[in-house]
Structure formats: C-alpha cells, structure tokens
Amino acid sequence: MESDGQPRWLSTEEQGVWQAYLQATTLLEDHLDRQLQRDAGMPHIYYALLVHLSRAPHRQMRMTQLAKNAKITRSRLSHAIARLEKSGWVRREDCPSDKRGQNAILTDGGQEVLMRSAPGHVAAVRLAIFDRLSPEQVTQLGEIMRVMAKGLQPDGSDADLPWRR
Amino acid sequence: MESDGQPRWLSTEEQGVWQAYLQATTLLEDHLDRQLQRDAGMPHIYYALLVHLSRAPHRQMRMTQLAKNAKITRSRLSHAIARLEKSGWVRREDCPSDKRGQNAILTDGGQEVLMRSAPGHVAAVRLAIFDRLSPEQVTQLGEIMRVMAKGLQPDGSDADLPWRR
C-alpha cells in the first residue's frame, strides 16, 4: 500500500451513498437479529450457520469449511457451535480422515427449529428487501454485492485494484 | 401482520442476491472493524460516533439524538461513550435545559484521532466500494440503500408496504 499525497475524500454523492449503506445494513442486521432471537432463540449468524449445515451433503461440514462459507473466524465458529451444541441443534463428530478435524452436524432438533422459523425469517427478509425493490434493482443489488464480496475475499489473489493509473 | 398460507420462498435469483448481500456486508464490516481497530484503536461503530459528533453544531449532541442518528440503542451508546470517555476522545456534560440529559462532546483529542485516521478509513471504504463500482452502480446502490433504510426505520409511519393487494 502506498501512502498517497492527499487523500481522495468522498464526493457528496458518495458520502450520501455511504451513509445510506451504513444505516440500511445496521438497521437490517438489528432487525433480523431481533426477529430471530424472538422466533428462533438465536441471533442471525447462528441461524445462518444452521442454514449452511442444512444445505451441506450430509447436513454436516468441517469446521474450517463452515467458517469459510459463513465468513467468520474459526474462533468465533468454535464458540458458536459450542452454544448451538448446548441448545441441542448441532452436534460434533470427529472427522475420520483427519484426526484434527471436527464435523459439525445439524441435529434433527436443529432441522426442526430451522423449518419452524424459516417462513418468518423469509418473510422478514422479503419485507425488508425484495418486496421494496423493483426487479431491476434486485438484479443491480446482486451485481453490486458480488463485486464487493469478491473484492473483500481474504484469500483471492486480491491486492490489486482494477488498474487505475 | 397476517400469517399467510404457505410462505413465498425466495426465487433462485433472490437467494443468490441475499447470499451475496450477506457475504459482502459481513466481509466489509469485519474489514473496517479491523482496519480501524488497528489504525485508530476502536471499532467501526465507535469511530462512526466520533464522526457524528464532529459534524454536530458544537461538536456535541444529546445522547438520545446521537443514538438515533447512529441507529443504535441508548444502552449500547451509554457503554460506547463510557469507553470513548475513558480513552479521552469524548466527554460528557450535563444538559442545562433538561436535567436528565447528557451531552456527548468530542474532545480535541477525539478530533485529532479522527483527523489522523480519516484518510486511511476513506481509502479503505473507497477500495471496498467506490473504486470497484461504476458510477451508475454507485447511484443504484444509493437508491437501493435509501429504500431499505426507509423501510426499516423504527419510527417512520412505516408498517405498510407499497400496496401489493
């Protein structure tokens, strides 16, 4: 990284966009956190972990892989899975091929919670986003978020920008 | 709220958009949190609080107002300000007109930290968003986020959707 002469501040429009982004994302996160805490007894990220597991081959996944998919640190995942295990929604099993490894497995109870709370959750997401945006905007949002996500991947041979000279 | 017959699940495209949204937003938040923790010694939300204060009339604001602007709960703000006070970047003062009230005031030290770390922060935001998106996309993002934010305001005579019959 080079430290430039003077920083390029945000334009007025960019400032507005950034502010709207911050407000929308924090409001939505809070909203979903509360919704799921109330209806499913867990915060949004924990719920997302269950969703990931439910979609995985044997409803199970290696810890590191799960952490990567959910974009959280392994440490955070460890704590989260411990909590979900205590709630009976996930259990752990040793990985047979790699003795260091652990598989997180969605239990029947976990699946049940998921099925029970999914409709409400989808409704909340719809209400916040998809029912408010035009189809074109949905498409645009998808493209934009994909660009951002790609640029932020910790791994991907990132580092360089679209070459501005 | 009515509980419908069967839930309207997300289409394939919507699922993709939602997933991209979750990934992009969590990655960006983590990224900025780390960047600011490293460069300014505080998480992103605390930094945002200082920014809000720096833009306020006397570099000061009533607690509740600040909480509203920053979209966080009063409780969270109390803790945050306590911490920022301990770091010497904010101080509190009783509100003269309302003896219950407190004003959070940005100190010179706070202003200084802000000025010192702003360039790096703006660069990070730019790198993550504005340098990656086309001008049209920036505009689109702004519109989309404003719609979302508006729909999620806890106060605003919200409640009803764009009338889908």
Next chain:
DNA sequence: AAGTGCTTCTTGAAAGTTGAACTAGATAGT
C-alpha cells in the same frame, strides 16, 4: 524417525452487545 513448519480446532480473558430493570427528571390531567 526426528525435525520443522503448517493446519485444525479450542480456550481464556478482555471487550462489546443486549434486554430488562432502575433512577431521576419532565409532562399532562385532574
């Protein structure tokens, strides 16, 4: 088989967040 280094996952303490309960001051109605 010993050594080095890498990966997997966990742990513990410190920091941050949440939701409910609480104090104190303002407001409105009677």
Next chain:
DNA sequence: ACTATCTAGTTCAACTTTCAAGAAGCACTT
C-alpha cells in the same frame, strides 16, 4: 399540588465476539 405516565440515561447480568496463545495431528525434508 397530586398522581400517573412518559422520557433520558445508566446499570446489571447474560451472552457474543475478538485476539492471542496453545494442544494436537499432518506433511514434508533430511
């Protein structure tokens, strides 16, 4: 004035997240 109600802000306990450190297995080299 009296009471009820509301608002501003804080505090406590329970929970979540982070960061640094650590235990254990793998893998490659010599």
